[in-house]
Amino acid sequence: MYEEKGKASMPYVVTENCIKCKYTDCVEVCPVDCFYEGDNMLVIQPDECIDCGVCEPECPAEAIIPDTEPEAEKWLEFNREYSEKWPNLTRKKDAPADADEFKGVSGKFEKFFKAEPGTGNPE
């Protein structure tokens, strides 16, 4: 896909804070439906993201950050890669029953990341 070099805009990215939390509050507010669903987390397609920022405060796990933050750099390619492998999610679904227990836990990527896709929008 064609990518603009030196794109001036700043997409938002999902970090490992989402893993096993996956509250999905974010997908309902995204005006361009650019969230994609893995088995236990979501990612943002950075080229589709219009950098509006409305999803960031909606996330109870503080998993969404703008790519102006230094920590975002390592998540940007990750979000791009998995948004191309996982199904689009535009409607909120129930969070995992134990989501609150994993909120704020560190090192979730090493311990819990799963590359399998989620199931996408509920019927």
Ligand code: SF4
């Ligand atoms: S609201 Fe936050 S924790 Fe929930 S799915 Fe979106 S990014 Fe993940």
Ligand code: SF4
């Ligand atoms: S910043 Fe806006 S466009 Fe980008 S993922 Fe969040 S809600 Fe969607």
